Amino acid sequence: xxxxxxxxxxxxxxxxxxxxxxxxxxxxxxxxxxxxxxxxxxxxxxxxxxxxxxxxxxxxxxxxxxxxxxxxxxxxxxxxxxxxxxxxxxxxxxxxxxxxxxxxxxxxxxxxxxxxxxx
Numbered sequence: 001x002x003x004x005x006x007x008x009x010x011x012x013x014x015x016x017x018x019x020x021x022x023x024x025x026x027x028x029x030x031x032x033x034x035x036x037x038x039x040x041x042x043x044x045x046x047x048x049x050x051x052x053x054x055x056x057x058x059x060x061x062x063x064x065x066x067x068x069x070x071x072x073x074x075x076x077x078x079x080x081x082x083x084x085x086x087x088x089x090x091x092x093x094x095x096x097x098x099x100x101x102x103x104x105x106x107x108x109x110x111x112x113x114x115x116x117x118x119x
Contacts (some may be wrong), residue, residue, distance in 0.1 A: 002032050002107065003095030009033050010064070010072035033068075035107050040067035046112045047074035050101055055081035 001022055008018045019029040036043070044067065051074065052058045058081060061073035079097035083089070098106055105111040 003098065005029050005032050006036055006068070006072055009036075010066075010069040012065070032107060036071070037068050039111070040071040042112050043106070044071040044074045047071070047078040047098070047101070051078040051081045054078065054085050056085070 001024065005018050005022060005024075008021070009015075013021075015030040015033050016026050018033075019026040022029065048060065051060070059077065061070065061077045064070035064073050075098045076094050078101065079092065079094040082097055083092060092100075102111060
């Protein structure tokens, strides 16, 4: 649910419209988006490093329209690199991969921590 909200925000959606589409309170979705936006650059950097370390021939995310879109693009790129590197795992949804890589802490206070590596 949160991943869908982040993708919609990256595409330019506002919190009220996203909340309506997801059937969630606007205040909840606004909180998700604010927290993610506040750390978007750190998230982008974390997942870009993960992408670069995972793929033998990484394809870096294209330029995005803003920090949230850039972070969402990096998450998708890292998930694709994981799927390419370990095909025996099968198709893993992008947001399941993001949750695994972040230890389930993508929106938790203090994540990503200083010095945390992406390996």
